[in-house]
Amino acid sequence: MKKDPEMSADEMYWRIRVFDSLSYPSVIISPDKTLLGANKKFYETFNLSFEEIFGKKCFNTFLYKDTPCNSDQCTISKVIKDKKSHSFVLRHQYRWEERVFSPIFDENGDVAYVTANMRDITQTKSLENQLHGAKEFISRVIYSSASAIVAADRKGNINLMNSVAKELFGDYNGEEGKIKHTEQLYPPGKAKEIMRMLRDEKIGGKGKLLIPRTTIVNSHGEEIKVEMSAAIIYDEKGNESATMAIYNDLxxxxxxxxxxxxxxxxxxxxxxxxxxxxxxxxxxxxxxxxxxxxxxxxxxxxxxxxxxxxxxxxxxxxxxxxxxxxxxxxxxxxxxxxxxSQKNIVHLNDIVNQSLTLIRDQKKFRNIIIKKDLSDEMLLIHADTNKLNQVLINLVINAADSMDGLGIITLTSYKEKAVKKVFLEIKDTGEGIPHENLSKIFDPFFTTKEVGKSTGLGLSIVYGIIEEHGGKISVKKTGSKGTIFIIEFPMCVPSETKGPSLCNPQTD
Ligand SMILES: Nc1ncnc2c1ncn2[C@@H]1O[C@H](COP(=O)(O)OP(=O)(O)O)[C@@H](O)[C@H]1O
Ligand SMILES: [Mg+2]
Known part of the structure; x- marks a missing residue:
């Protein structure tokens, strides 16, 4: 080391002591890659003496090479060129080492020497790996969960949504998605209410909440019923740091x-x-x-x-x-x-047309429009035509009664091949059926009509006939705008080998 003329012997002494007391091995290298000396830790670690390294080239000692490295690969050259520290990490089997090369400047500000410090970073590296592994594991657990998981910061900004959550909330674009805040996940005001309940110790314990049935809103504004559990995540000091919720579509x-x-x-x-x-x-x-x-x-x-x-x-x-x-x-x-009963294979549309002809001229239907929305496909069922005529007449008369003789009755037929079912819907624009009557309308003698005018047997007869045909009848919808009755029949599947009468066995 060149002697600094302005440096006192004392100062020189403690500066060497500092170098010697460094807890990691360090060497001093001249710009021409010659080793000039090292600290105590270096000699101890590598079991070398001053004589063994002094004047040797760094590439001889450390890389066992006769020629210097290319200047674009040599860290010492980079330090000299940039006049700043450079480092790299080396792995020796299970040991990790970081080598930091720093410039030592002369009085003109040029790099006079370079120090190379070798720091053992095995422990840091293994902690880093453990942390990374744990993080990876947690993230895999979250992303492979069959439940939707959403996490947000204290202010409600969403920072995690697993794939099930993205699917549930209709947010497929991840970070650029439309859903950014927890308020977007619920109907208005609900997010705040959930936070209030979460903080209430009386509901599920502080920071915890389980709601067996609640409503969320997806990015298309549709409401979805879910089971939900939520939690506040606290930091080590007990302050709220985040929130998370798990949803299961019901x-x-x-x-x-x-x-x-x-x-x-x-x-x-x-x-x-x-x-x-x-x-x-x-x-x-x-x-x-x-x-x-x-x-x-x-x-x-x-x-x-x-x-x-x-x-x-x-x-x-x-x-x-x-x-x-x-x-x-x-x-x-x-x-x-x-x-x-006398059952044959019949086309449902034919029965509809036939029944309508039977009632066509009745006074009751003078101001009623009957619309037919019948399927173009073959809707074959195994049925007693006379009995189904009765069914239709009963339903259509009830529809007319509910509209007080003025309105529209729509008859819709269709089939669902996948479930082998044929459907008929009878829709009216009448007054609807009050909720409390829904469980009684199929009972014999139940009527809301004037005494003596009606028997209250119509729907119970209809029910019996449909049941006899292996079908089902129910009220699909009812309200102030009218009622829809829906009937389903087992579909008759014509078979080339067994003739056309291969119907669902329960019909026979
Ligand atoms: N389309 C309909 N709209 C409103 N109410 C209906 C309709 N169909 C049936 N109902 C209700 O169901 C009751 C029972 O019907 P039903 O068994 O046919 O007997 P009835 O027609 O003799 O009253 C009716 O009195 C009426 O209250
Ligand atoms: Mg009736």
Whole structure:
């Protein structure tokens, strides 16, 4: 080392002591790559003496080469050129080392020497790797989760959305996506309410929340029912640093629940109908005989020539009412399915057209427009035409009644090949069915119409007939704008080998 003329011996001494007390090996190299000396740690680490390194070239000692490295690869050359430190990291099997080359300037500001410090960074590197591994693992857990996961900073800015969350919220573009803030995930005001509940110790414990059913909003503004759990993430000092939420779409669960409810409803309705059917059949049978007598003798009496006008009028009433009873008895017999059935393979559209011809001229339909939206495809079902005519007439008359004789009735037919079902919808623009009546409309004798005008048997007969055809009937929609009844039938699939009658077996 050149002696600095202005440096005192003392100063020279402590500067060497500093160099010697560095905890990592260091060497001093001249610009021509000659080793000039090293600190104590260097000699200890590499088990070398001053004599063994002094005057040697760095490429001899460290790289076991006879010739210098290319100047664009040599770090010492870079330090001299840039007049600043350069470093690189080396890996010796399980050991990591960072080599930092720094310039030592002369009084003119040129690089007089270069120090090379060799720092063992194995521990730092292994911590870094562990951290990286842990981060990678957590990120894999998050991204492979079947639940939607969203995390946000304290201000609600979203900084993580796994792929399920992107799908659920309809945000496919990741960072450039439309969803940036937690408020966009919920209906207005809901995000704030969730934060309030999260902070409330009485709800799920502080910083934790589980909501079995709530609503979120996707980027198209559609509301989706989800199960949600949320948490506040606290830092080591207990301050709120972020929030996270996990969502599970309830679409499938709700669908299964609905189907189950529907099946239970259908089952209890069927049971009710079956026991009422037995009763109705018995009553109808018992009444039928005396009723035939009443009608017979009343008509005989009417034929007598010695009756005055008032007696004639009274007899007329007896006959009229007895005939009404007869038609009720007939309905009861149909309802109780005693009336036998004759099934053939028929086109649903033909039945619709036929039924409409039967009611076409009735006064009730004078101010009603009947629209047909019938499928162009073959809608084959295994059915008793007469009974289905009754079904349609009943439904269309009910529709007309609900509109007070003025409105539109639309009949729509279609099929869904995948589920082998044929559908018929009867839509009206009537007053709708009040919610509390929905569970009763298929019950025999349930009517909201004037007493004496209607029997309340129509829909229960319809229900029985549809059931007999292996189908289902329900109210698809009802409200102030009208009602839609939907009927589904098993589809008849014509088979080339077995002839055209290969229907779903449950229909037979
Ligand atoms: N399309 C409809 N719109 C509104 N209410 C209806 C409709 N169809 C049926 N209803 C309700 O269901 C009840 C039962 O119908 P139904 O069994 O045919 O008996 P009825 O027609 O003799 O009253 C009706 O009284 C009416 O309240
Ligand atoms: Mg009716």
């Amino acid at each position: 679409k499938d669960k709700i669908k299964v629940e609905k189907e189950l409810k529907m099946a239970q409803k259908q089952l209890s309705q069927s049971e009710k109908m079956a026991s009422l059917g037995q009763l109705a059949a018995g009553v109808a049978h018992e009444i039928n005989n005396p009723l035939t007598g009443v009608l017979f003798y009343a008509s005989l009496l009417l034929e007598r020539g010695d009756l005055d006008d008032s007696m004639r009028e009274d007899l007329g009433y007896i006959l009229e009412d007895a005939n009404r009873c007869k038609s009720i008895v007939k309905s009861l017999l149909v309802y109780s399915r005693r009336a036998g």
